[in-house]
Amino acid sequence: MIKKIISEKKNVSIVLIILFHTIGLIGFSNELFAEIFKSLVPLHLLLMLGIVLWNNESWNKHFWMFTLVVFTVSFFVEMIGTNTGLIFGEYNYGYTLGWKLWNTPLMIGVNWFLLVYGVGCALSYFKIKNWVLNTTIAASILVVLDSLIEPIAMKFDYWQWADNSIPVQNYIAWWGLSFIFVLIFSRLHFNKQNFVAAILLLVQFLFFILLNLL
Secondary structure (H helix, E strand, C coil), X not given: CHHHHXXXXXXXXXXXXXXXXXXXXXXXXXXXXXXXXXXXXXXXXHHHHHHHHHCCCCCCHHHHXXXXXHHHHHHHHHHHHHHHCCCCCCEEECXXXXXXXXXXXXXXXXXXXXXXXXXXXXXXXXXXXXXXXXXXXXXXXXHHHHHHHHHHHHHCCCEEEHHHCCCHHHHHHHHHHHHHHHHHHHHCCCCCCXXXXXXXXXXXXXXXXXXXXX
């Protein structure tokens, strides 16, 4: 009975993820609805966070430690980055990601958590024993995803780069920060297998690939 409930919850979650990303793809690719869908981005991120956490099976102190570190460190790194240009390069956030504190959207911590947790959970199914290899692969995957996100982010006012040019520095910083976060993920002791989080990462890849092609 319990296994059936868990299975049904997982299936419902995956359907919701695919459904909302499909609707988002249609909305963003249509100029008539793009502005409306831009305003819904923070709500979408919170919804995805809720779905992922709904399927999380580990709520011990290590999971909360990981969550707190990713949320807080990513926010303050981004805050330093956008206000100084020293980390990622010269950029500034628009209004698509919602409310900002110190010129930095509060949702940026949610975004980093979903990405890092997603790639960590996805790779946990491959059971790569070498932590250096596992963490390197994970960080590299997130940099590839970022390369897909960047053109869309500029087009829909997530953030803007100086001279509309994405610096190599951004990808280096993304890789380094991702490596640290995934390393923390791998070293802490909590259940790392969340299939829904892994599916979300895959759907995000498909979403941004298709949005770049449209």
